[in-house]
Amino acid sequence: MTHDDVLGAPHILVIGGGREIPGRLREAGARTSFICRLEVLPSIREVERTAGVHGLAHTAPVEAWTELAVLLHARDPFTAVASFSELDQDKAAHVAQALGLTWHTPETVTLVHDKLAMRQRLREAGVDATRNAPVASGDDVVAFGDAYGWPVVVKPVQGTASSGVTVVDGPEQAAEAWSWAAAADWADSPDVLVEEYLTGAEYTVEMFSDDGVHELVAMTAKHSLPTHCVEVGHVVPAGLTPQDEARVRAFVGDMLDAIGVRRGGTHTEIKLAEDGQLRVVETHLRPPGDDTPDLVQDALGVDMIALLVDQTLGRPALARLRSGEAFDGTGAGAAAIWYALPSFPGRITAITGLDKARAVEHVVAAASVAETGAVITEVRDSWCRLASVRAKAATVDSALAAARQGAELIEAQVEPVPDAEGDR
Numbered sequence: 001m002t003h004d005d006v007l008g009a010p011h012i013l014v015i016g017g018g019r020e021i022p023g024r025l026r027e028a029g030a031r032t033s034f035i036c037r038l039e040v041l042p043s044i045r046e047v048e049r050t051a052g053v054h055g056l057a058h059t060a061p062v063e064a065w066t067e068l069a070v071l072l073h074a075r076d077p078f079t080a081v082a083s084f085s086e087l088d089q090d091k092a093a094h095v096a097q098a099l100g101l102t103w104h105t106p107e108t109v110t111l112v113h114d115k116l117a118m119r120q121r122l123r124e125a126g127v128d129a130t131r132n133a134p135v136a137s138g139d140d141v142v143a144f145g146d147a148y149g150w151p152v153v154v155k156p157v158q159g160t161a162s163s164g165v166t167v168v169d170g171p172e173q174a175a176e177a178w179s180w181a182a183a184a185d186w187a188d189s190p191d192v193l194v195e196e197y198l199t200g201a202e203y204t205v206e207m208f209s210d211d212g213v214h215e216l217v218a219m220t221a222k223h224s225l226p227t228h229c230v231e232v233g234h235v236v237p238a239g240l241t242p243q244d245e246a247r248v249r250a251f252v253g254d255m256l257d258a259i260g261v262r263r264g265g266t267h268t269e270i271k272l273a274e275d276g277q278l279r280v281v282e283t284h285l286r287p288p289g290d291d292t293p294d295l296v297q298d299a300l301g302v303d304m305i306a307l308l309v310d311q312t313l314g315r316p317a318l319a320r321l322r323s324g325e326a327f328d329g330t331g332a333g334a335a336a337i338w339y340a341l342p343s344f345p346g347r348i349t350a351i352t353g354l355d356k357a358r359a360v361e362h363v364v365a366a367a368s369v370a371e372t373g374a375v376i377t378e379v380r381d382s383w384c385r386l387a388s389v390r391a392k393a394a395t396v397d398s399a400l401a402a403a404r405q406g407a408e409l410i411e412a413q414v415e416p417v418p419d420a421e422g423d424r
Contacts, residue, residue: 010079010313011051013069013099015092017043018084021287022050024309025082033078035068035095037088051076065091066098073099082312085286086113086158104285108260112285113158116193118259125258127251128280132195138175141168144194153198153229154181157191164381165229167197198281200273203238205252206288206296208307210318212262214253217304217321218296219245220288222269223338230379234290235336235400236299244272251278261285265308267292290382291337291365291390298364298392299399301331335392338403339369339385345377346414348386357389357406362398365390366406375417386412 010030014022017040022032031051034044038055047053052072056064065088072078081103083092089109096103111118115132122128131148134157135141145152145168154177155165166177181192202224206217219240223233240248252268267288269281287293293304307326310317320326342348348370357366366389370376376384389406393399 011076012312013072013078013081013095015065015081015083015095016040016085016088018082019043020045021082021084021305021308024305025312028309028313030313033072033076035065035072035091040087062091062094066094069095070098080312080314083286084308086284089113089285102263104262104264105260109285111259112261112283115155115157115195115282116191118280118283119195122255122258122280125254127254127258128278130196130198130279132193135178135192135194138178141174141178141194142171145171145174148196151197152194153196154178154192154194156181157193164192167226167229168194198271198273198279200271200277200279202269202271202281203240203248204234204288204292205248205268205270206292206304207252207256207266207268208304208311208318208321209256209261209263209266210311212257213318214256214261215318215321216245216249216252217265217302217307218300219248220292220295225379230382230384231290231339232341232385233336233338233400233403234292234295235396236292236295236334237396239396240272244276247276248272248278252280255280255283259283263311265304291388294365294390295335295337297331298335298390299331299333301328302326303328332392332399333394334396334399335390336396336399336403337388337390338400338407340387340389340407340410340412341379342370342376342384342386342412342414344412344414345417347375347417348372348412349415350413351386351410352413353410354387356409357387360389360391360402360406360409362391362393362402363389363406364392366410370412376412376414386410 012025012030012032014034016036033052035054037058041055081096081101083089093104093106093109119132151167151169164181168177202222204220207214208217219238220234220236221238224231265287268283271279307317351368354366368387369385387410389403391399391402
């Protein structure tokens with residue numbers, strides 16, 4: 001790239017990290033700059049290829065982020081703002097607003113991150129009537145459960161990776177569940193909520209939006225553990241009937257309209273009850289985790305990250321998706337991922353069986369998730385999983401069977417750790 005090419009290239013301000021996505025932006029011809037928390041700095045990839053990386057303390061107010069962005073913009077203007085994970089998306093919204101650039105509004109980000117606020121908005125809009133309430137103690141959980149029925153779900157108002165989430169069957173479990181949610185260490189907010197437990201099959205819905213138009217990319221059938229809702233497997237396609245898929249598409253579109261989403265990729269978790277009722281579990285303004293973009297690519301032949309990159313660079317991504325051009329014809333038909341879980345508590349000294357898992361027919365990847373030296377007791381969030389196995393095949397049954405077979409071959413070697421209760 002020549003000097004003139006560099007000066008004419010799109011300049012993207014990334015708020016936070018983004019793992020491989022900023023590199024994809026650069027491969028597509030953009031320059032990238034970062035503003036992130038100091039603790040995120042070591043995870044920024046290919047720093048030497050960025051136009052600049054600027055760190056702020058996690059306690060820095062929104063005003064500090066916007067003031068820094070305005071100064072950088074005056075010196076080397078940005079063409080777009082992007083943020084690819086929950087952490088500090090609120091700052092990204094305010095930065096984009098201050099620079100006059102298009103991204104999600106601060107109100108939309110607040111509604112997505114604050115599950116209490118989202119529930120209230122969806123009730124007001126007539127989209128989803130699920131009841132919930134803030135709780136300051138286990139006694140508050142008991143009062144909610146006694147009023148509306150058991151079981152209930154207790155979880156942080158903000159959070160991810162199932163951290164702090166518990167399905168509570170009765171009053172005797174309420175205090176422990178509330179304490180676990182209040183101690184969840186991902187989010188900046190210590191607030192806790194309780195809500196109705198939603199019965200039914202669970203799915204994730206990947207949508208892509210532009211100028212308020214929402215298009216379905218893929219749906220994933222989701223498998224989770226019952227108590228802490230830790231996800232142990234996903235499969236694409238979800239296997240819904242065309243009628244139910246159309247209902248889900250319309251339902252999630254109504255939800256996105258209600259909270260003001262007009263652009264970008266969204267990742268929404270829903271439940272479809274036996275009586276056909278649809279409910280929102282939560283939604284996110286980012287690509288899905290758990291290698292779901294790879295599953296979608298393997299099964300359907302569509303690159304979800306490429307759509308996001310194209311939109312960030314001002315290219316007509318939605319048109320490619322709606323016309324079918326985004327589907328490259330390489331999809332196998334189905335793909336699945338399954339997670340190996342620890343059998344015994346303790347400190348991990350080794351994870352074995354990955355090579356055996358990779359040798360299973362239809363398996364395309366097997367990788368460790370947990371780190372050697374990590375202490376795991378009860379499987380209470382996604383950080384407690386050992387390894388993942390991904391498979392693709394012509395049918396859902398074949399892909400899922402291969403992923404599960406591979407995961408069963410993976411084990412953790414552990415050493416006992418006295419008094420490790422609650423450590424992860």
